[in-house]
Amino acid sequence: LAKTTQPISMDSYEGQEVNITCSHNNIATNDYITWYQQFPSQGPRFIIQGYKTKVTNEVASLFIPADRKSSTLSLPRVSLSDTAVYYCLVGVNQAGTALIFGKGTTLSVSS
Amino acid sequence: GAVVSQHPSRVICKSGTSVKIECRSLDFQATTMFWYRQFPKQSLMLMATSNEGSKATYEQGVEKDKFLINHASLTLSTLTVTSAHPEDSSFYICSARGQDRVESNQPQHFGDGTRLSIL
Numbered sequence: 001l002a003k004t005t006q007p008i009s010m011d012s013y014e015g016q017e018v019n020i021t022c023s024h025n026n027i028a029t030n031d032y033i034t035w036y037q038q039f040p041s042q043g044p045r046f047i048i049q050g051y052k053t054k055v056t057n058e059v060a061s062l063f064i065p066a067d068r069k070s071s072t073l074s075l076p077r078v079s080l081s082d083t084a085v086y087y088c089l090v091g092v093n094q095a096g097t098a099l100i101f102g103k104g105t106t107l108s109v110s111s
Numbered sequence: 112g113a114v115v116s117q118h119p120s121r122v123i124c125k126s127g128t129s130v131k132i133e134c135r136s137l138d139f140q141a142t143t144m145f146w147y148r149q150f151p152k153q154s155l156m157l158m159a160t161s162n163e164g165s166k167a168t169y170e171q172g173v174e175k176d177k178f179l180i181n182h183a184s185l186t187l188s189t190l191t192v193t194s195a196h197p198e199d200s201s202f203y204i205c206s207a208r209g210q211d212r213v214e215s216n217q218p219q220h221f222g223d224g225t226r227l228s229i230l
Contacts, residue, residue, distance in 0.1 A: 034218055043117070043204045043221035044155070087154070098145040098206075099219050101155040 004088045009106045018075045020105050022088030025069045033064060033071045034099065036087045044087060044101075048073070075107075083109045113139050115207050117222030125230055126197060132190045132225045134205030140185040141207035145219070146178075149202040161188040195229045202226055 005023040012018045024033070032051050036044035048055055050062040050071070061074040075082060087104040091097060114137040122130050134144055142163045147155040159180055160168040167180035177199075179191040188207075192199055206221040 036221075041202065041224065041226060043115075043206070043223045046218045046220060049218050098157050098160055100157060101147075103154050 004090055004102045006086075006088050006102060006105045008103065009108065011108050011110065012078055014079055014109060014111050015077050018078050018082075018107060018109075020073045020075075020086055020088075020107070021070060022073070023070045024088070024090045027068050027090050028092070030092050031090045032092075033062065033068075034089045034091075035060070035062065035071075035073045036089065038085045038087065038104070047086075078107075078109045080109050080111060083107060113207075113217075113220045115205065115220045115222040117205050117225055119225060120223060121226045121228075123228045123230065124195065127194055128229075130192045130195055130227060132192075132203055132205070132227075134188045134190070134207070134222055136186045136207045136220075139207075141188075142185060144182060144188040144205055144207045146180065146188075146190050147204045147206065149204060149224075155204060163188075192227065195227070197229045200227055200229045 032049055034049040035047045037047050038044045048057055048060045048062045050064050052064050052068060055062045063072040085104040085106050087101055089099045091099050116135045116137050118133045124130060144161040146158045148158050149155045157170050158173045158178060159170060161180045161182040163182045163185055169175045177193055179193060182188040202224050204221055204224040206219050208217050208219045
């Protein structure tokens with residue numbers, strides 16, 4: 001399973017764009033890249049998933065370069081409620097295969 | 112979207128008690144569910160993979176006789192912490208990945224976790 005490396009923590013202010021980069025140098029051909037958000041005492045919540053290039057949904061964008069050895073989660077105009085831990089996970093997207101969590105990035109948004 | 116429900120959300124009990132946690136996929140079938148454990152300020156640690164109709168697969172270091180897993184149907188998996196002790200106090204989270212007949216790239220969905228406190 002590909003190991004991921006993310007910054008331990010990041011600080012931002014309300015209204016700013018936040019970019020969290022994840023390194024996954026050993027990503028396999030069949031691996032997808034998935035990002036989750038976790039608030040204290042809650043289960044992780046799916047944010048976005050991608051395989052290559054760019055993926056955008058209503059809450060975030062995911063940028064993946066051609067070599068797929070890294071990915072960047074972009075959160076536009078963060079608010080205080082975006083303060084959470086963000087996990088980057090890489091793995092084969094099959095029903096019998098569990099995602100392995102790294103340490104995640106703790107994002108703190110201030111007013 | 113896919114919803115995973117976990118019950119109870121919080122349990123406080125005496126040492127030596129056995130505690131059962133339920134995990135249900137509400138709007139999809141899950142032949143496989145996963146159980147994680149999370150200590151304060153730490154990441155999620157995979158404990159076991161629960162397979163419908165067969166024995167669970169446990170990660171290295173996880174005692175299968177301590178953490179009993181039953182996956183009796185396509186929508187329900189249970190984790191029983193047997194003879195729980197204070198060191199078993201933790202946040203337990205289940206997850207499942209749906210099997211869409213049209214698409215194969217289904218993300219893993221998580222329950223809201225169970226806070227287990229053993230006194």
